[in-house]
Amino acid sequence: MTSDADAVEETQVAGLGEAVDALRGARRVLVLSGAGMSAESGVPTFRDAQTGLWEQVDPTDLATPEAWEQDPPYVWAWYAWRIGRLRAVQPNAGHRALAELAAYREVSIATQNVDDLHERAGSTVLAHVHGSLTDLRCSDCATPHVGPVEVPEDPVERLEPPSCGECGGDVRPGVVWFGEMLPARALAETTAAIEALTEGDVVxxxxxxxxxxxxxxxxxxxxxxxxxVIEVNPTETEVSDVCDLRLRGTAAQVLPRLVAAITG
Incomplete structure (x- = not known):
């Protein structure tokens, strides 16, 4: 008798074969990554970051320009804690596989994730569609903030944000808050990468x-x-029906096997 796990594995193997054939014939590979890409590294999702001190706080009450304007130390304390948690994790096998693939194919990555794990794995990211947690900038003059940022080991309720070296304003995280426009450059570059795709390229x-x-x-x-278009996800999603192939597994499970078949 075939177990559910065996059935999933067989489905993955069959799908991988078709995906490998597609990748072998591709000149360009565009990667569109979301939260599941970093899940196995231990990066909490936006709402999963509400633990301990922040457990009773709605994240949508923190991630707004209005919240920042009202109380920067309160908002910064949450983001500083998230930056600290991000520093403590490492890229997973899926991140590393994509970095390896770039040695064999023209790879572009557009990610919804605000972490820097693609970069730490060795990939060049074309676009952070929702901004980047570590891409700090002044909230007044928008000057990028360079240099170390101290983060608390344990969450604290309030923490003074760093000061801008140019104007003295408060430094904020580079994420896109509710009510803010997405980065125009990131959207333009992602759209351009999509429009550059031709028959036989892979997403x-x-x-x-x-x-x-x-x-x-x-x-x-x-x-x-x-x-x-090849989907890598353990479950059905809202975009599954527009994908040509659906590989049911996690990024760290599927991508190394996929890339190994191309590079081995």
């Missing part, structure tokens, strides 16, 4: 739920350009 949609726009519309745009 890997990794670990994204497909519910947040405009990123949720990228797979359909890529398919319209003639690319083969």
């Amino acid at each position: 890997l949609v990794v670990g994204t739920s497909g519910v947040v726009y405009p990123a949720a519309g990228f797979p359909a745009m890529a398919r319209a350009e003639g690319a083969t």
